[in-house]
Amino acid sequence: xxxxxxxxxxxxxxxxxxxxxxxxxxxxxxxxxxxxxxxxxxxxxxxxxxxxxxxxxxxxxxxxxxxxxxxxxxxxxxxxxxxxxxxxxxxxxxxxxxxxxxxxxxxxxxxxxxxxxxxxxxxxxxxxxxxxxxxxxxxxxxxxxxxxxxxxxxxxxxxxxxxxxxxxxxxxxxxxxxxxxxxxxxxxxxxxxxxxxxxxxxxxxxxxxxxxxxxxxxxxxxxxxxxxxxxxxxxxxxxxxxxxxxxxxxxxxxxxxxxxxxxxxxxxxxxxxxxxxxxxxxxxxxxxxxxxxxxxxxxxxxxxxxxxxxxxxxxxxxxxxxxxxxxxxxxxxxxxxxxxxxxxxxxxxxxxxxxxxxxxxxxxxxxxxxxxxxxxxxxxxxxxxxxxxxxxxxxxxxxxxxxxxxxxxxxxxxxxxxxxxxxxxxxxxxxxxxxxxxxxxxxxxxxxxxxxxxx
Amino acid sequence: xxxxxxxxxxxxxxxxxxxxxxxxxxxxxxxxxxxxxxxxxxxxxxxxxxxxxxxxxxxxxxxxxxxxxxxxxxxxxxxxxxxxxxxxxxxxxxxxxxxxxxxxxxxxxxxxxxxxxxxxxxxxxxxxxxxxxxxxxxxxxxxxxxxxxxxxxxxxxxxxxxxxxxxxxxxxxxxxxxxxxxxxxxxxxxxxxx
Amino acid sequence: xxxxxxxxxxxxxxxxxxxxxxxxxxxxxxxxxxxxxxxxxxxxxxxxxxxxxxxxxxxxxxxxxxxxxxxxxxxxxxxxxxxxxxxxxxxxxxxxxxxxxxxxxxxxxxxxxxxxxxxxxxxxxxxxxxxxxxxxxxxxxxxxxxxxxxxxxxxxxxxxxxxxxxxxxx
Numbered sequence: 175x176x177x178x179x180x181x182x183x184x185x186x187x188x189x190x191x192x193x194x195x196x197x198x199x200x201x202x203x204x205x206x207x208x209x210x211x212x213x214x215x216x217x218x219x220x221x222x223x224x225x226x227x228x229x230x231x232x233x234x235x236x237x238x239x240x241x242x243x244x245x246x247x248x249x250x251x252x253x254x255x256x257x258x259x260x261x262x263x264x265x266x267x268x269x270x271x272x273x274x275x276x277x278x279x280x281x282x283x284x285x286x287x288x289x290x291x292x293x294x295x296x297x298x299x300x301x302x303x304x305x306x307x308x309x310x311x312x313x314x315x316x317x318x319x320x321x322x323x324x325x326x327x328x329x330x331x332x333x334x335x336x337x338x339x340x341x342x343x344x345x346x347x348x349x350x351x352x353x354x355x356x357x358x359x360x361x362x363x364x365x366x367x368x369x370x371x372x373x374x375x376x377x378x379x380x381x382x383x384x385x386x387x388x389x390x391x392x393x394x395x396x397x398x399x400x401x402x403x404x405x406x407x408x409x410x411x412x413x414x415x416x417x418x419x420x421x422x423x424x425x426x427x428x429x430x431x432x433x434x435x436x437x438x439x440x441x442x443x444x445x446x447x448x449x450x451x452x453x454x455x456x457x458x459x460x461x462x463x464x465x466x467x468x469x470x471x472x473x474x475x476x477x478x479x480x481x482x483x484x485x486x487x488x489x490x491x492x493x494x495x496x497x498x499x500x501x502x503x504x505x506x507x508x509x510x511x512x513x514x515x516x517x518x519x520x521x522x523x524x525x526x527x528x529x530x531x532x533x534x535x536x537x538x539x540x541x542x543x544x545x546x547x548x549x550x551x552x553x554x555x556x557x558x559x560x561x562x563x564x565x566x567x568x569x570x571x572x573x574x575x576x577x578x579x580x581x582x583x584x585x586x587x588x589x590x591x592x593x594x595x596x597x598x599x600x601x602x603x604x605x606x607x608x609x610x611x612x613x614x615x616x617x618x619x620x621x622x623x624x625x626x627x628x629x
Numbered sequence: 630x631x632x633x634x635x636x637x638x639x640x641x642x643x644x645x646x647x648x649x650x651x652x653x654x655x656x657x658x659x660x661x662x663x664x665x666x667x668x669x670x671x672x673x674x675x676x677x678x679x680x681x682x683x684x685x686x687x688x689x690x691x692x693x694x695x696x697x698x699x700x701x702x703x704x705x706x707x708x709x710x711x712x713x714x715x716x717x718x719x720x721x722x723x724x725x726x727x728x729x730x731x732x733x734x735x736x737x738x739x740x741x742x743x744x745x746x747x748x749x750x751x752x753x754x755x756x757x758x759x760x761x762x763x764x765x766x767x768x769x770x771x772x773x774x775x776x777x778x779x780x781x782x783x784x785x786x787x788x789x790x791x792x793x794x795x796x797x798x799x800x801x802x803x804x805x806x807x808x809x810x811x812x813x814x815x816x817x818x819x820x821x822x823x
Numbered sequence: 824x825x826x827x828x829x830x831x832x833x834x835x836x837x838x839x840x841x842x843x844x845x846x847x848x849x850x851x852x853x854x855x856x857x858x859x860x861x862x863x864x865x866x867x868x869x870x871x872x873x874x875x876x877x878x879x880x881x882x883x884x885x886x887x888x889x890x891x892x893x894x895x896x897x898x899x900x901x902x903x904x905x906x907x908x909x910x911x912x913x914x915x916x917x918x919x920x921x922x923x924x925x926x927x928x929x930x931x932x933x934x935x936x937x938x939x940x941x942x943x944x945x946x947x948x949x950x951x952x953x954x955x956x957x958x959x960x961x962x963x964x965x966x967x968x969x970x971x972x973x974x975x976x977x978x979x980x981x982x983x984x985x986x987x988x989x990x991x992x993x
Contacts, residue, residue, distance in 0.1 A: 228795060228796070229794075229795055229796035229797060229798070232796040232797065234805065234812075236781075236806060237805055237806055237812055238812070240812075241812055272654055272655070273654060274717055275654060275717065275718055275719070276717075399682055399683055399741065400682075400768050400769055400770060401768075401769055401770040402683065402684055402685065402768070402770035402774075403770075413741065415741050420741075420744050421744065421746075524716075524717075525716075526714045526716050526717055527717075555714075556713050556714040556717075557713060557714075557717070558713045558714075558717055558719040558722065558723070559696075559713060559722070559723050559725065560653050560654060560719075560722075560723035561653065561656070561658075561723070561735075562653070562654050562656055563656055563685075563686075563737055563746075563748065565685075572685065574685065574686060574737070576686065576688060576735070576737070578690055579713075580695045580696050581696065581713035582696075586690075586694075586695065587690045587691075589686070589688045591685060591686040591688075591737075595773060595774075596770050596773075598773075599769075599770060599772060599773040600769075600770075628796055629796075
């Protein structure tokens with residue numbers, strides 16, 4: 175048996191001819207994380223060229239955003255990069271806050287950063303787990319999804335939903351963190367670190383894994399930049415670009431973290447960069463939980479007895495404001511709605527933008543009017559005429575939102591700059607010269623998310 | 630370089646190509662003439678002071694319904710119009726969309742070394758067959774981005790190697806993100822209309 | 824075997840139904856966000872393997888339940904119908920997530936408003952995305968349906984409306 179070196183045409187016995195084969199790795203394929211069509215031209219096992227066809231999940235995000243108002247876009251942004259929905263929420267809200275020129279309270283920034291990083295860990299877990307599963311390491315996938323469940327439990331306690339959260343609002347977030355959030359977080363991270371250690375033990379020095387990942391899907395830094403690639407993909411090639419460090423937003427400039435950068439730009443580097451980024455994200459969250467400004471105190475300061483929110487609203491409805499003024503209601507923030515006590519820490523102090531607390535809506539006429547003006551069709555948040563672009567660091571790279579407003583109640587044009595669009599456009603270059611079985615780890619490390627690619 | 634010096638260097642280099650420039654909410658924007666686009670982009674990429682090696686995004690805006698938001702039926706008789714809230718501070722207002730142009734193609738650039746951003750806006754006055762130069766010769770990443778703009782808006786990019794639909798299927802007729810394309814107008818390949 | 828119900832054929836149908844419902848080979852046609860909840864349901868926390876449905880077959884020729892998970896756009900619809908036609912009888916279709924049930928909130932030019940416009944659906948699991956417990960509930964409903972299916976492939980008569988709703992005009 176002669177061995178074949180990739181990049182060369184094997185010598186054929188005399189009298190036989192070869193022909194290129196077209197292999198369609200069609201839209202519905204188990205190893206494609208999402209629906210995309212790859213038409214590959216093969217010479218034996220080697221890929222001579224590939225053509226990528228996307229758009230199978232185009233759901234008209236940008237057109238739908240023009241039909242709803244500014245806060246109504248939030249559920250649509252969740253479903254862009256659906257493995258890390260909080261980052262998309264945050265990006266859109268920060269773009270809107272830049273357009274409106276308003277500042278949110280510091281605690282709100284910390285909350286958004288903490289939940290973004292938790293989302294980022296979830297995204298990397300899914301990506302590495304799915305790649306490992308495609309290469310045959312099904313156990314790693316199960317372990318990573320187990321860790322992801324702990325993180326999703328954490329997110330569910332804060333936001334109310336596991337995945338599609340719609341947590342941020344223009345001008346703040348929906349509700350504050352739980353009192354015991356820090357302990358829950360410690361527990362979840364302990365489990366995640368255990369899983370990461372196990373994964374390192376199973377994969378990083380595994381001969382089969384390293385042979386398949388080393389040297390495959392190589393791209394140089396200049397080429398990656400010319401395609402517009404950002405994120406862990408670019409950092410694995412050696413270029414050090416992270417939106418959190420270079421164009422810091424929220425409170426990232428105060429939090430200590432490192433940005434892992436690779437050298438070779440192949441699949442193994444991307445895997446290692448993602449694994450290290452998860453550790454750095456946990457470090458960010460722990461630092462943020464130490465530095466976060468204190469939240470509201472949820473008991474009546476005189477009696478020390480917590481007032482249930484429903485009772486407070488009932489008193490307000492009958493006009494008995496004296497009984498409740500100055501008191502703070504205790505409420506499960508996600509189940510009974512946010513209460514006035516939390517507002518200084520979660521909402522910008524702008525009544526044109528953020529809904530009032532329920533005590534105020536039912537309790538006094540100003541709150542009622544504010545609620546009406548923000549909720550009724552045709553009113554709502556009315557941004558000044560203008561356009562802004564705001565980039566955040568998504569799990570795949572620079573996720574930017576470009577908002578054009580004409581003074582109406584909803585965005586006139588909302589554009590999401592998807593990070594994996596650029597990576598997918600470079601996929602034919604990545605695949606050329608590799609063998610057909612190298613397509614699997616390369617495509618896995620691209621972390622293509624259909625919701626973001628096709629929007 | 631900060632925003633004003635960025636705008637200044639572009640305006641100084643291409644005095645006839647630049648029709649307007651402004652800074653809004655910290656974003657520097659330069660409005661260009663159609664024929665100045667390729668040269669300006671090349672200048673941005675190759676000039677050592679600008680060094681904008683990263684083409685962030687190519688997109689387009691259809692300004693045909695700008696400011697003509699529909700008034701809710703409840704208020705139509707009372708003459709209430711929806712306009713920006715006067716309480717939101719807007720010290721340096723936006724100059725407004727380019728007049729006489731229906732489409733504008735918007736480019737965002739970033740420099741990884743110098744860490745500055747710039748937006749180029751190219752208004753296209755020809756409504757029936759909008760055309761603009763393609764940047765694929767400078768950045769291969771512009772290939773797919775321009776295909777998407779063609780698919781969604783119908784703007785042709787001169788010099789693009791393979792301008793075909795990317796997000797919609799080939800048999801689709803029309804360009805969905807234009808303002809005159811209704812949201813729910815479906816063209817199913819199989820199955821009933823709704 | 825005659826087509827009238829008799830003791831032997833009904834016992835045989837029960838046995839076949841029991842065997843079929845506990846050995847579901849699903850084809851997860853995953854497109855969008857619901858895929859994440861599908862992965863969560865299939866993995867250790869909410870294990871779908873204990874229902875006998877733990878082995879996804881990624882070929883329509885080898886599977887009997889088609890889980891349509893996630894939004895179907897008009898570009899993808901012909902592919903989905905082709906896959907459905909490639910599956911051999913007896914086959915069932917589960918519509919996972921509200922985008923496949925009715926189109927979800929993507930009422931626009933690109934989305935199929937419910938896959939029951941292009942293929943017959945057996946179980947609808949709404950939710951955006953449905954919690955894994957809802958998915959397991961839907962799976963159990965599917966198992967009941969499989970159990971009640973007649974040998975010739977005929978589905979049982981649709982469920983009767985509950986007695987409280989008798990005479991209630993829609």
